[in-house]
Amino acid sequence: MTQISVTRLCKDYAAGEGPALRNLSLDVNSGEMVALLGPSGSGKTTALKILGGLIAPDSGQVQFDGKPVLHLAPDRRGAVMVFQNPLLFPYMTVAENIGFGLRMRGVARNTIRDRVEDMLAAVRLPGFGPRRPSELSGGQAQRVALARALILHPALLLLDEPLSSLDTHLRADMQDLICALQKETRITTIFVTHDQAEAVAMADRVALLLDGSLRQFDEPTAFFRTPVDIDVARFFGATTFLPGHVRANIFDCALGPLSLSHVWGNRPATATIRPEAIRLGPGTANTFTGTIRTCQFLGTQTAVTVDVADTPLRLSLPPDQAAGLAPGQPLTLHLPPDALWIFP
Numbered sequence: 001m002t003q004i005s006v007t008r009l010c011k012d013y014a015a016g017e018g019p020a021l022r023n024l025s026l027d028v029n030s031g032e033m034v035a036l037l038g039p040s041g042s043g044k045t046t047a048l049k050i051l052g053g054l055i056a057p058d059s060g061q062v063q064f065d066g067k068p069v070l071h072l073a074p075d076r077r078g079a080v081m082v083f084q085n086p087l088l089f090p091y092m093t094v095a096e097n098i099g100f101g102l103r104m105r106g107v108a109r110n111t112i113r114d115r116v117e118d119m120l121a122a123v124r125l126p127g128f129g130p131r132r133p134s135e136l137s138g139g140q141a142q143r144v145a146l147a148r149a150l151i152l153h154p155a156l157l158l159l160d161e162p163l164s165s166l167d168t169h170l171r172a173d174m175q176d177l178i179c180a181l182q183k184e185t186r187i188t189t190i191f192v193t194h195d196q197a198e199a200v201a202m203a204d205r206v207a208l209l210l211d212g213s214l215r216q217f218d219e220p221t222a223f224f225r226t227p228v229d230i231d232v233a234r235f236f237g238a239t240t241f242l243p244g245h246v247r248a249n250i251f252d253c254a255l256g257p258l259s260l261s262h263v264w265g266n267r268p269a270t271a272t273i274r275p276e277a278i279r280l281g282p283g284t285a286n287t288f289t290g291t292i293r294t295c296q297f298l299g300t301q302t303a304v305t306v307d308v309a310d311t312p313l314r315l316s317l318p319p320d321q322a323a324g325l326a327p328g329q330p331l332t333l334h335l336p337p338d339a340l341w342i343f344p
C-alpha cells in the first residue's frame with residue numbers, strides 16, 4: 001500500500017531517436033492498479049525501469065509515500081519488477097526460485113517453506129515446488145515469476161508485458177489471476193501493455209503513452225467516451241473523423257449539420273464517433289442513407305464501411321445485424337447525438 005508520485009521524468013538515451021520519456025508525470029494511488037499503455041517504443045519499459053531503479057532518468061523525481069527514491073538502490077526501494085520473459089533461475093527448483101528473495105533477506109527456512117507453499121497455492125500451482133523451470137509451460141513459469149515477486153510484499157509491483165508471450169485463452173486466465181491477487185493484496189501495481197483491451201480489462205486507471213509523452217491518464221471508459229485528442233481516439237479504435245465547424249450544439253461538416261447533445265462553442269473542430277456507436281435505421285436526428293462499400297466478418301463483430309456522399313463512415317455491428325448486408329446496397333443509419341464527440 002504505497003502512493004507513487006512521478007514528476008516530470010525525462011530520459012534520452014541519446015541514440016538519435018529523440019527522447020524516450022518527455023516530462024512524464026503520474027500519481028498512482030495506494031493500492032491502485034494502473035496500466036501503462038502504449039505502442040512499441042513509446043517509453044513504457046523505460047518508465048518502469050526508472051521506477052524499479054534499473055536505470056536513472058536525466059531529470060525528474062519519483063516519490064514513494066512522499067519520500068524521494070531515485071537515489072536508492074533497487075533493493076532498497078521495495079519495488080519489484082516482473083518481465084515478459086520470466087527469467088527464472090534454471091538450476092533452482094520452483095520453490096527455491098520463489099523463496100530466493102526471502103533467503104537473501106535471511107528469513108528462517110521453515111518460514112520460507114510455509115510462505116512458498118502459500119504462494120504456490122495463490123498462483124494455482126500447488127505441488128509444483130520440486131519442479132525445475134524447464135519442466136514448466138510458459139504460463140506456469142510466468143506464475144512462478146509472479147509468486148517470486150509477490151512473496152516479498154513489495155511496496156510497488158511493476159509488471160512489464162507479463163502476458164504478451166502467452167496465447168489468448170491462457171492470457172485471459174492470467175489476467176483474472178493477476179487482478180484477483182492484486183485486489184487481495186492491495187499492492188500498488190503498474191503493469192505495462194501494448195494491448196488496449198488488456199489495459200481496460202485489468203486496470204483501475206490507464207496511462208496512455210505515445211512517443212514518450214503521457215497523453216491521457218484516466219478511467220478506462222474515458223478513452224472511449226472522452227478521448228483528449230485524435231491520436232488517443234485512434235489508438236482506442238475510433239476510425240471516423242469528420243472535419244468541420246462547431247457552433248453551439250450543431251456540427252457543420254460534409255454530411256450536413258449534425259445535432260450534438262451539448263454546446264461546444266463556435267470554432268473549427270473535428271468530430272468523431274465510435275464504430276460501435278453508429279446505429280442502423282433512421283433515428284430522431286442525424287439520419288443518412290449511403291452505399292455499403294465493404295463488409296468484413298470479424299467473428300464477434302462485422303466491420304462495415306458505408307459511403308455517405310463522399311464521406312466513409314465505419315460501423316462495427318453485431319453479426320446478426322449485419323447478416324444479409326452486401327457491398328453496393330443502400331443502408332440507412334443514424335449518428336446518435338450523445339455519441340458524437342468533438343475535438344477542438
Ligand code: ADP
Pocket residue numbers: 013015017019020038039040041042043044045046047
Ligand atoms: P516500450 O517499452 O514502450 O516499447 P522502451 O522504453 O523500451 O519502449 O523504448 C523507448 C525508446 O527508447 C525506443 O525508441 C527505444 O529504441 C529507445 N531505447 C530503449 N532502451 C534503449 C537503450 N538501452 N539504448 C538506446 N535506446 C533505447
Ligand code: MG
Pocket residue numbers: 044045046
Ligand atoms: Mg517494453
